[in-house]
Amino acid sequence: MTKGISRRAALGAIGAGSAGLAMTAAGAQEMGPVAPPSTVSDPPRDFGPDGAPNVYFWDADVIAVDPAFNGLAQPNAPVQRLWTGALWAEGPAWSSVGKYLVFSDIPNNRQIRWLEDDGHVSVMRYPSNNSNGNSFDWQGRQLSCEHLTRRVVRYELDGSVTILADRYEGMRFNSPNDIVAAKDGSYWFTDPPYGGQLYEGAVGAPGGPTNPDGLINQRLGQPPEIGDAMREMETATYRIAPDGTIARVVGQDLVPDPNGLALSPDETTLYIASTGPGPGDGGVGGEGNIFAFDVTPEGEAVNGRIFTDCVVGGVKCGPDGLAIDVFGNVWSSSNAGRNVGYNGVTCWSPDGRLLGRVRLPEVCGNLCFGGPKRNRLFMAGSQSLYAVYTATQGAGAA
Template sequence: MQQERSESDHAVRSVPGGQEERRAEVADVRASTLSRRSLLGGIAAGATALGTGVALAQTQAPTGPAAPPSTVTTPPRDFGPGGAPTTYFNDPDVLTIDPAFNQLVVPNSAITRLWTGALWAEGPAWNAQGRYLVWSDIPNNRQLRWLEDDGHVSVFRMPSNNSNGNTFDFQGRQISCEHVTRRVVRYELDGSITVIADNYNGKRLNSPNDAVPHPDGSIWFTDPPYGGLIYEGAPDAAGGPSNPAGRFNARIGQAVGNGLAKRELPTNCYRWDPSGRLDLVITEDEVPDPNGLCFSPDYKKLYVCSTGKGPGDQGPGGKGEVYVFDVGADNKLSNRKLFTDCMIDGVKCGPDGIRCDVTGHVWISSNAGRAVGYSGVTVWTPEGKLIGRIRLPEVCGNICFGGPKRNRLFMVASQSLYAVYVNTQGAAPG
């Protein structure tokens, strides 16, 4: 993961209905002279016209389809369990862009903040046997666990070696990507730990980010450099790409043996075979700074998010896009295509985590930076058409499906954990 700031400081309402109605509504909001700054007392310089539209909608008789309130209503919506009711049919922050999204929405299901208190939440994964969610709090060097039966949250594993992505394989074993140790590990059912991968052709990995299991027993994972940030791991040892002048002491605060490595590899994607072999499947030239990844329900396609430039990158880095590949019977990838550039209403909704449901729809976390109202989750058809959005009041880093029926979307967003029930199921374990 990488926290990226959007250059756009505006947020515009998305409204139900056809594209022409949406364009007209956007034009009306942008044309308004009443600023969000005046409404909120100067909280944010250069604020958006979003608050304007909400204020006018509260004081004037509607002339068209009612626009749902957003995450920046005044007073702000309380997403917690003690907040005022917001959902009288569909949640106002679950937005239908295309009617096809309605089949995936559950009426009377509200977005709920289940917990808050992380520094940067990432890597949610659902354990079906234990009926709990595990996720990473990267800077705090810990993994957290939410219990489905009573909502209790506790520290699950600490230290976690600044783990990022987590998943469960088809045997129910947890897979974790560790930043500071530059490796992918598997927690065995007896509690022991197996290192799946920590090098490629004798060179240390950068900082594995996200991983997905395949029914053939293999684990596919991405290896961008974001663990080279002090906040999320350890920079390179002196002279490495993220610490060329040696100003950082990479060993400070680390266990013995950590903080000694230097970046040696491009940002690639790999496939770990149960035989122990590690294969390069996507190069940096094809997808720079790869981040989240997932398979289609039939495992014939692989989706990969390309995020922004990371520490030590010598090239331009990723551009906040999602690519899709065909997966051959020999596990070779081909036919690389741009799935989406994640631009919505002129706002870059930077991708990070990604999951498919059983119908093949693609759910992508959204980091829109300061464009309030565009962070959360975007939902796409297998053909790359945007059909829906879920708005959160925080940048969303990653997502997964879980719950006893695997029909609950869990969203880790900055400091918090959110969830909403949906009318579909996740396509893969974890």
């Protein structure tokens, strides 16, 4: 402490300096960063560990649309590519006990683990039955949705596997996609048809909706028990009660082709992403909207409405995976196709107002909050894993 300056005055000076820094950062955000190059620059920005420094308060690819986003984003944190090498990365979930991230590489039929301590990446589970969405429940058990076997499983703490759901009213599911655990011990999951294709699962038996002419040999490269199933049901969203009872809570008449889903921090609102048509769909399929439903104490989903159409600047940023922060904001992965600069993540307030975006050089399939403080946003791009630190925390168990 400098002689002659009181502790109160010194703290005041430090506070003023911090405020000035915040104002400078905010001003830079409003003016728009000049450097570094963004995902729409030529040549493209290098997100990798050997790329040029890229943080200039703010990262050029962390964009505040609403001033409220400045309180959620971290101004001096870069968007980083942690790993690449997947064919289609999906379903990231954070293990708070193990301090690792697990995510799926669906076409390669494996689950991959990224370690927080040293960034080591390895295959955690192979084969994974073309698993898609993963999560952890409030007891720390991993939950996985499997395309190939058309089921939802739970990996128990002793290493055994429990089948939570594989049929509804005697019929096989299409291909469970994403799952979220509630505090009451129930699980909510979606069942679109995307696993009914060669690339991410198995085409149905000849004569069924996904293989009507029987020209595709659905048994090639598959275990002998795979190949007889056909698509039997509509797309829908389900709830597994604590006693194991399965209920269809949202049908395709309300949310066609449901994909990612999430619960609000108080678990009174269910969000469901509705994506495009899949194998065997007879209708137009989903239109890339996010729906919201009120959740009753009995576990029903009522009062459905469109939360957002995910249109940003006239561009459809199709949703896929969803994550919720502790303030109730909805973070959605964005698939804008070839509209470079719109792929990545969109962030929406609880009332459906666009707050900000994170741009990635790839389509983002799914996302989750993680890290020891749960303040790091992990994003599964089409072939890579990305992350950025935030000023908020994720809600939920995983």
